[in-house]
Amino acid sequence: MNTLHRKSLPGTQLDYFDTRAAVDAIQPGAYATLPYTSRVLAENLVRRCDPATLNASLSQFIERRRDLDFPWFPARVVCHDILGQTALVDLAGLRDAIAAQGGDPALVNPVVPTQLVVDHSLAVECGGFDPDAFAKNRAIEDRRNEDRFDFIDWTKKAFKNVDVIPPGNGILHQINLERMSPVIQVQNGVAYPDTLVGTDSHTPMVDALGVIAIGVGGLEAESVMLGRASWMRLPDIIGVKLTGKPQPGITATDTVLALTEFLRKQKVVSSYLEFFGEGASHLTLGDRATISNMAPEFGATAAMFYIDAQTIKYLKLTGRDDELVKLVELYAKETGLWTDSLVDAQYERVLSFDLSSVVRNIAGPSNPHNRVPTSELAARGISGVVENEPGKMPDGAVIIAAITSCTNTNNPRNMIAAGLIARNANRLGLTRKPWVKSSLAPGSKTVELYLQEAGLMPELETLGFGVVAFACTSCNGMSGALDPVIQDEVVSRDLYATAVLSGNRNFDGRIHPYAKQAFLASPPLVVAYAIAGTIRFDIEKDVLGHDADGKPILLKDIWPSDEEIDAIVASSVKPEQFRKVYIPMFAAQADDGIKVSPLYDWRPQTTYIRRPPYWEGALAGARPLKGMRPLAVLGDNITTDHLSPSNAIMLDSAAGEYLAKMGLPEEDFNSYATHRGDHLTAQRATFANPTLKNEMVIEDGKVKAGSLTRIEPEGKISRMWEAIEVYMERKQPLIIIAGADYGQGSSRDWAAKGVRLAGVEAIVAEGFERIHRTNLVGMGVLPLEFLAGVNRKTLGLDGSETYDVVGERTPRSTLTLLIHRKNGETVEVPVTCRLDTAEEVSIYEAGGVLQRFAQDFLESSKAA
Known part of the structure; x- marks a missing residue:
């Protein structure tokens, strides 16, 4: 099949895979009805799948089945320094674990090109009214983050396929839009669409270029880096028809805020959106990028625009090579990805939005x-x-x-x-x-x-x-x-x-x-x-x-x-x-030839970079799903900022007290985000947000805000970190009960790592945001979903209960949550197992992504 549908790209020395012919060979005329996203994903299948499985996979594509575990192989991974750094800390720790078992640590490398941009570390200590603000802020950034930047510099030299854009150069997604994404990749004489995952929920910004780019947690990115497919169910693809054009004086920000409100109300969580229609032609690529960037605020996984004349205009504006610009247009038109050939695309659901209705x-x-x-x-x-x-x-x-x-x-x-x-x-x-x-x-x-x-x-x-x-x-x-x-x-x-x-x-x-x-x-x-x-x-x-x-x-x-x-x-x-700006920036990334040890020399007194503990003790063994006590009972719309905040660390917080004890002056506490490479600091950020409302903590008949919980069975109100320490000493397994849309917001893996290290074995919610759910699976935390109409309130849960989970864990199976109340009553509640694919079941049972990879790596090494 691959040989049959490999064709030459007219006027070039390049080949491509004729996905249109492959699809139409199964069902004539079907290709013209596929949404844009399906076409790009189908190209991934044609390029990657062996002939024996290709026909069946494409048939399922055409039928739009939702029960297909689909292997997606993104062309590259992009990271900012916070989640990218923690991912690379994990890989450095994995190298240590492999070496301890007799394996060769130097063989642990990203096999997918990985681009890391240091953009999350700078705090605005000097405002824009200071003419030397940039230089002063950069000097402070370098001083505070010396441990982090030393590690990042080591990763660039120690790992293959890692490029680093140092601090002071821009923001990951804007650099990706303006330079890093070629729209069409070329490798070994074959052209194919650029696709990527990024360790930030706003990675979909380059969807505006017609590139499938989705935000994932650091754990899923690590899996992709190491050559594993990103497994998914075929997504719901929703068409968003744009009509009219913006009124005078209306900015792209006004439009995207209106769209965010509209799309949240339309319940597009985890869907892929495709914007089309006459209104889209009135949006510049910059306008489109503003919309695509906000995909996680809609709750969507992706926010796609097609390749069209605006794409070509933007590539020329941003100084791309003439040959690349020609290739993008030729490839898109030849393969059916150009907007003119998508007029017959069929969506199972179409939403309509009038751009002229937007006000300031x-x-x-x-x-x-x-x-x-x-x-x-x-x-x-x-x-x-x-x-x-x-x-x-x-x-x-x-x-x-x-x-x-x-x-x-x-x-x-x-x-x-x-x-x-x-x-x-x-x-x-x-x-x-x-x-x-x-x-x-x-x-x-x-x-x-x-x-x-x-x-x-x-x-x-x-x-x-x-x-x-x-x-x-x-x-x-x-x-x-x-x-x-x-x-x-x-x-x-x-x-x-x-x-x-x-x-x-x-x-x-x-x-x-x-x-x-x-x-x-x-x-x-x-x-x-x-x-x-x-x-x-x-x-x-x-x-x-x-x-x-x-x-x-x-x-x-x-x-x-x-x-x-x-x-x-x-x-x-x-x-x-x-x-x-960009030619010298990327020229500076050339290999300087300096060799370093394949194992990182961990600094003992740091509060920024520390060998991760995921292969040690209870984290590496079987997890109990019996006798769990609630760490928190939470309402709707709990964000990853509640779970693991990223803002400045205050002296009176658990993390602040720890940093002071470690000898760090308060002015250099930095942010929670910058300390995520050190689990001893980052653990203390778990549920540290002062606006958290844990329904286990009631004062004067109301839920009290703060980083608080109630230690059971004593019933003692405590700061969250002190309670976690008590439960860790008791080796008490924990559970979290929550409402709808649990895990909204940033794709930070520490929102899952923090609860896992606290001893949380399962989270039962009315619904999960996509990225956070995959992060939980990647850390070996079991996500469970209440059935419709059932929640913490209908069950009368107050945090005094203990919980068991029983049943066979298979993709989306129904398990039983046993609730043991304080009065001796036991209630059996059916819940949905949110391990959505066989791959996720495998990862969970191994204890997480890193444990799974270590096991597979060592087994393959022995076989070799």
Whole structure:
């Protein structure tokens, strides 16, 4: 079959696999009806499957069956330094475990090209009003992360197939969009679609290029790195028909916030979305990338756009080689992946969204799908003029105003609009309020180049939006410390302090410890709120200030026209800027020839990098599913920020107390995220979010917020970490009970590692977010799902019970949860085993991904 359908690509020296002919040989005309995602996945099958299994696999594709365990072999893996580093720490630990069993550790390498970008480590200690902010923040980043960066440097030399983009160069997803993804790969004279997995939930950003890219946890990425397939069920593919075009003055951010609200309501969790229709043609590639980036906020696995003229225009704009641009267009048209050939695609479900219905939006508080039109903030009680006392901050003060995140800084229209807002504000004498910590952290150095070209960089700097980093910063909770005077006033007056950022997540407690809530907005709106200084402000109607003649200035007076934005984008954003940034960046990744030991020399006193314990003690043995006690009983929408926060570490937290004991000064505690390479620090982050509401902890008839639980059978209320220590000493197996959408948010593997190391054997929820569920399986934690209509409330669960799980663990089998109540009653509750594939069952039974690989590696070594 592979030989039969291998064809030459006209006008080139390359071949490709004629998937269209392979599909149509089974069912004539079927290829034209397949959605785009199915076509790319089918190409993966044709290229990878042996002839004996290919026909059956393609037949199941055509039938859209959901019971097929489908092996997907992504072409590459991309990682940011937090999850990428922890994945490589695991592989370094795996090398030690292999060596201890007599195996050759040097043979443990990623076999799939792995690209790591250091972008999550920098905190904005110096705001954008400091002209030396970038240099100062980078120096602090290097000092704090010396242990981490030493390890990352070792991985580049010790492992094959690992490339590292060092700190200070940009954000993973924007670099991936602007340079790393070729759209069409070429290997051994054969062209095929670029596909990838990434250790971050926003990896789907490059879906905008027509590339299947999905976010996975570090554990699943490790499995792919080591050459194993990423197993999945054939996904539900939903068509999203876009009609109309955006109104004047509406940004891509406004559109994506409206789409996020709409798609969350449409229940697209774990689905692959394909955007099509006349409206899609009105979106630039930058607009599309903003939409695709937010896929995890919809709950979707992917957010695909087809390859079309906009794709080609963008590849040319970003300075790709002419030969690559020609190949992408030729390949897409020849193989049926070009948009013109997808008019007959059939979807089992189609949603329709009118782009012209979008108004200026903001999202918040607390969730990206909490969209509010800016014109309705006052009516919803969020804004509304509050009298300011002279010399004091207002209630609702914006203490963080950050233009940040690849979600929006990838989009030249957004960034030019922000610069024009700043220019117009400066001309009228408007200034940033003094309590606002403002910052500009683009995801690519090209942004600074075209803002300079347009003469807008000085305008932003004048308002306090100078470049503080080329990194994730506030979007990842790395907002840095406040001015002590401002912090003292927030605390002493118990102010409702807020953050406004152009990021993708605004969960409570994520952006800054002293920002009680956060709001997502477009870059130009972030500038406007820095001028307003408070969220309790009607940004559409209230007065931002007065001009030299005393005339009131409103937002409409400084908002630029679409025509001006587009004209400046056309004249100022150039291919040579991208070449100037990326050609030397990637040339610097060449092998320097320096050899290092295949085993890492672990530093004994570090709080950043430590040999992982996953092959030791109880973690390496059979897990009991009897006599489990609840560590937590939780409600709906528990995020990975609740499970393992990423923001700054406070001194009075369990992790803070540990770091102080280890001799680390408080100013260098850094974030929870940066310490995830050291399990002794990272364990103490488990359920450390101060906004957590564990229903086992009741005070005055209400659930008390905090990192708290109740130790049973004593009934003693305790901080979460102290309870975990007690249960670990008792060797008490644990369980977690939860509501719907458990594990929303970032793809952090420590949300699963933390509970596993705490002794959690199973989690029973009403539903799981996809990435977190796979992370749980990868750590050997059993995910179980209540049947419809059954939950912790209908069962009257309060955390005083003990639990057993019985039954044969097969893909999606029905198991029995035995609930032993304190009064001696036992209740039998059927639950669904959320080991979704035979591969997942195998991984779980081995104890996790790493244990499974170690077993297979040693067995294959003996056989050889």
